[in-house]
Every structure is written in structure tokens, then in C-alpha cells.
Amino acid sequence: MNNDIDLKRLGEIADPFAETVHPPLRPMGLQGMPRSLNRSRVRALRIAAMAAALVYDVAWLVFVETRPDIRSVPPEQLAGGLAIPLFAAAAAMGAGTRSGARGLGEPKWRVMAFAIAAPAWFALATWLVAPHEPQVELFWRRAAGCLFTTALLALGPLTLGVVAFRRAFASAAVWHTAAIGVACGALASATMSLACPIGNAWHLLVGHGAILAVAGLCGAVLGRWVCRT
Amino acid sequence: MAVDRASNPSVLDDAMDRYARGEDAAFALVYRQAAPRLRGFLLRMCGDPMLADDLTQEAFVRLHLARGSFVAGAPALPWMLAVARNAFLDHARRHHVRRTAQERVSRDRAAMHREASPETRGDEVVAARETLEVVRVTLDRMSLTQREAFVLLRFEGLSVRDAAQVLGVTEAAVKVRAFRAYELLRAALDRESGGSTPRT
Numbered sequence: 001m002n003n004d005i006d007l008k009r010l011g012e013i014a015d016p017f018a019e020t021v022h023p024p025l026r027p028m029g030l031q032g033m034p035r036s037l038n039r040s041r042v043r044a045l046r047i048a049a050m051a052a053a054l055v056y057d058v059a060w061l062v063f064v065e066t067r068p069d070i071r072s073v074p075p076e077q078l079a080g081g082l083a084i085p086l087f088a089a090a091a092a093m094g095a096g097t098r099s100g101a102r103g104l105g106e107p108k109w110r111v112m113a114f115a116i117a118a119p120a121w122f123a124l125a126t127w128l129v130a131p132h133e134p135q136v137e138l139f140w141r142r143a144a145g146c147l148f149t150t151a152l153l154a155l156g157p158l159t160l161g162v163v164a165f166r167r168a169f170a171s172a173a174v175w176h177t178a179a180i181g182v183a184c185g186a187l188a189s190a191t192m193s194l195a196c197p198i199g200n201a202w203h204l205l206v207g208h209g210a211i212l213a214v215a216g217l218c219g220a221v222l223g224r225w226v227c228r229t
Numbered sequence: 230m231a232v233d234r235a236s237n238p239s240v241l242d243d244a245m246d247r248y249a250r251g252e253d254a255a256f257a258l259v260y261r262q263a264a265p266r267l268r269g270f271l272l273r274m275c276g277d278p279m280l281a282d283d284l285t286q287e288a289f290v291r292l293h294l295a296r297g298s299f300v301a302g303a304p305a306l307p308w309m310l311a312v313a314r315n316a317f318l319d320h321a322r323r324h325h326v327r328r329t330a331q332e333r334v335s336r337d338r339a340a341m342h343r344e345a346s347p348e349t350r351g352d353e354v355v356a357a358r359e360t361l362e363v364v365r366v367t368l369d370r371m372s373l374t375q376r377e378a379f380v381l382l383r384f385e386g387l388s389v390r391d392a393a394q395v396l397g398v399t400e401a402a403v404k405v406r407a408f409r410a411y412e413l414l415r416a417a418l419d420r421e422s423g424g425s426t427p428r429t
Contacts, residue, residue, distance in 0.1 A: 005408045010383040013414050014357075016365035017272050017384075025264050026282055030256050033293050038251030042297030103303020104311060104394040167295040170311035172397035229295040229312050 042168075046097075049164035053157035053184070057191040060153055067197040081193030084125045088118040088212065089186035096179030097165070108172040115179040118186060119212040123205055130201035139203065146196050146207030153188035154181075154215045162222045173228035174220045181219020185212035238306060245305035249296045259305075260289060266306065266385070267313045273380045274317050276369055284320060288313040310385065311395045314377065321373070360418065367417040371410055378403050379410035 037045065067073070095114030100106045136142055161180045169176045189208045196208070241262040248255040267288050272281035291312050299308060368376055374396075381392040382403070392407075393400040 005404045007382060007389070007404065007407065009415075010379065010407060010411050013379075013383060013411065013418075014361055014364055015273075015384055016361040016368070017269070020272065020278055022265055022269070025260075025268070026286065028260055028264070028286060028289060030253055030293070033290060036294045037297040039249045039297045039299065039301065040251070099300040099303065100394070102391060102394045103300035103308050107394065107399070108397045109399055167291070168298040170295070170308055170315065171394060175397075228315060229291055229298065 046164045049160040053160050053187065056156035056160075057153055057187060060191060061194055065149075065195045067195055069197050070194065073197075077199070078194070080129055081199075082190050084129065085122055085186040085189040085193065085208075085212075088122045089183040089190065091121070092118040092179045092186065093183035096176045096183065104171045105169060105176055108175055111172060111175045111179050115175055115182050115216060118179075118182045119209070119216065122186065122189065122209050122212055126204045126209060127201055130199055130204050132201050134200070136198055136200045136203050142198065143203055143207035146192060146198075146203070147210055149195065150185070150188040150192045150208055150211040151214065153191050154184045154211050157184040157187055158215055158218060158222075162219070162226050165227045167227065167229045169223065169227050170229040173223045175223075177223020177227045178216045178220035180223075182212050182216040184219070185215030188215070238304065242303075242305045245296075245299060245309075246301060249299040249301070256293070259292075263305065263309050264289070267309060270310055270380060270385055271313055271317055273368070273384055274314075274377060275321075276365065280320075284313070284316050287320070288316040291316060304391075307387065307391045307395050310381070310387070311397075314395060318373075359421065363417050363421045364414055367414050368410075371413050375406045375410040375413070378406035379414075382407045383411075 070078075092114055095106055095111050098106050105111065158181055161184055162177070165177065165180065188211050192208045193204075198204075198207070241259065244255045244258040244262060248259050264285055268281050268285040271284045271288070272278060275281055275284065288309070292309060295312065299305070368379075371379075377396060378392060381387045381395060382389065387395065389400045389403050393403045396403060398406075
């Protein structure tokens, strides 16, 4: 149908507001307006928020828990556990925060694609790479415990992200903040791979991976109210 | 296209850039350059001049609070129109703006018929006003998504690409929505003139 559309024909329609569209404007100044951050301060705030998010998750590993077998785990296994979620985090964060060609962010369909593809990538790569045996004893209890921990690990970065990107998105804010939420969930999942010794694929998907979707949903809800200009 | 040529894109872009960098003195120029465009867009969306004035002020408060997020080197107008659209959508959700707009249109139409005396009723001026009234009523009655796509392309002079960015949809969706709006308007105008309106 798109090929049949001749937008030049829109010019046939007269403007009913042509006579009333330019009255004298109400005067308006900055007096009485709340203070707002300029561009350099916004940039500094966002860099500080990203640094604080990383410190928050590293602090968890240092002060709360690290997997007991961390010195005996093969380095390539640790690297794989980190690389899969960190790649998802980078992709989602990039899509959510890039300014785009016109300063309104990446097109909505692209942000949507990355916000959905990042968790899908995590699930697929984990399913293909992680061992499916042996079965985990008390599967649901351990998965719930890890899900709770990853939720705590995602909470800090997500809160910082929402504050740093407050009123940042004029268009498609829900999807932009959903992508940021997915990135925060993926960061939490990467951190969890250094805190939890269980490597079973199902455990990783449910206990460490579900947070990507949960944080994405939370980001979408928060974005609607906080991050939309 | 009914685009306000009084506002200069490069002047507005430069002023907005300075304002985003923290130069408060640039606000006056930003307001002078952008307010007529935003008010025109909002008036065409809500159909009520007083409400358009209020929403323009609301949009500028939002622009002020979000100025640090304005991207260096980006065109200012699409970003501002997106912010103004958000101000309108929030208001519409709160106050059911379409119903009040339709009440206003009914009042305006009654007033127009009262003003038209028997001597002038067949005049071309009255015919033109009736045509505009049909456009206004049809704009009010069509869906919001169709209206905003049509207004941005037809009256604000945005490219399909910029309109798609402002609305957060694909370029194909903007084209389809605007063209469906055009078809509704064309059909209404044809009905008004008994099917004799010439297509240009």
C-alpha cells in the first residue's frame, strides 16, 4: 500500500487554523521555573551513574558473596558466564541510550528489537553453551534464591539509570527505558555468574536470566512516568 | 505546506544548542523562534486556542527541564514537537480533550450560521469558511494517530522521517496514517460539496 501513497495530495487540504495560528504570544521567561541541568552536567551525571552501577555490583561480590569455587573454575568458563550477559547488556544499553541521527534516539523499532533480542540472545547462548547435567537439587528454591539476589543486583543500577535518564526521552520513552532495564538485568546476571557456583543451563535461565525480562518490564513502567520528557 | 517561515531552523538550532549548554540568555530567542511553531501544532491538535496557549507554556517548562538531554548538533524542532506532543497527550488523557473540542466546534458552527446573513450566504467567502469548518470538524473526529501524522506532514512541513521520529513509529506507519486522514478529509469535503469538489 505504501507505494500507492501520494503524499503530495495532502496539500489539497486547506488549513482551518491559518488565520488563528499566529496571535501575540504570551510572554514567558525563566523566572519562577525550576532549575534544570545543562548538557555537560547531564553527561557527568550519566557517567557517574554508570560508574556507580558497576561499583554497586562489584561491591556485592567483594562484601556479600563470591562463588566458593572461583579459584578452581576454568577461566574460559568464567569468561563465558560473563561474556554472554555483558554482550546482552552492551547491546541493550547502546540501543536504549544512543542519540540517533535526529537527536530523538534510535528509531522505535530498532530499540524494540534490541530490548527483545538481548534476553533472547542470553537465553539461546546459555542454552547452547551451559551444561544441562547434572540436575540441580532443590531446583526451584535455589533458582528463586538467585532470582531474588539478581533482583537486588539489578535494583541499584536500574534506580541509578532512571535517575540519570530522567526526562531524557521525548519519543518512545517506554522502549528506551525498557532497553536500559534489560541492560541492568544483564549486568546483574553477569555479576551473579561470579557469585553462584551452579552452572546448570536451566538454573542459569531461570535464576540468573529471568531478571533481564523483569528489569526490562520495570524499566518500561518507570520510563513511562519518569524518563519521558 | 502551511509552515511558519518566520522561524529560522538554523537560528533555532543554534539558540537551542546554546541553551542546552547552560546559556540561560538564549531562552528568549528559543521561545521567540519555537513558540509559534509549537502553538500552531498544538492548536491543530486540540482545536482550542486557549488550551493551545496553556499547552505551549507547559511544553516550554518541559523543554527547560529536559534541556540537558538535547543532543548537540541535532535539529531542535522535531525534538520540541515531540515534547509538545507529550504535553498534549498527557492533557488529553486527563481531560478528554476531544469531547470539549467537539463542543467548541458545534458552538463555532452555530455562530458561523448566525453571522452569515441572507445576502452573503451564497458568497464565496462563506463557502470557503464552510470548507474550512468541514476540515476542522473532520480533524476533530478522526483518530489521534491519524490527526497527528497528518498535521505534522501537511501543516508543520516535517519530512516523513522526522515525523516518524517525533511519533515514535515507522515511516510506513506515518505515511499510511496521514493518507488515511487525507482520505477522510477528502470524503468529507466531497460530501459537503455534493461530490463536485475538484481534485487538484
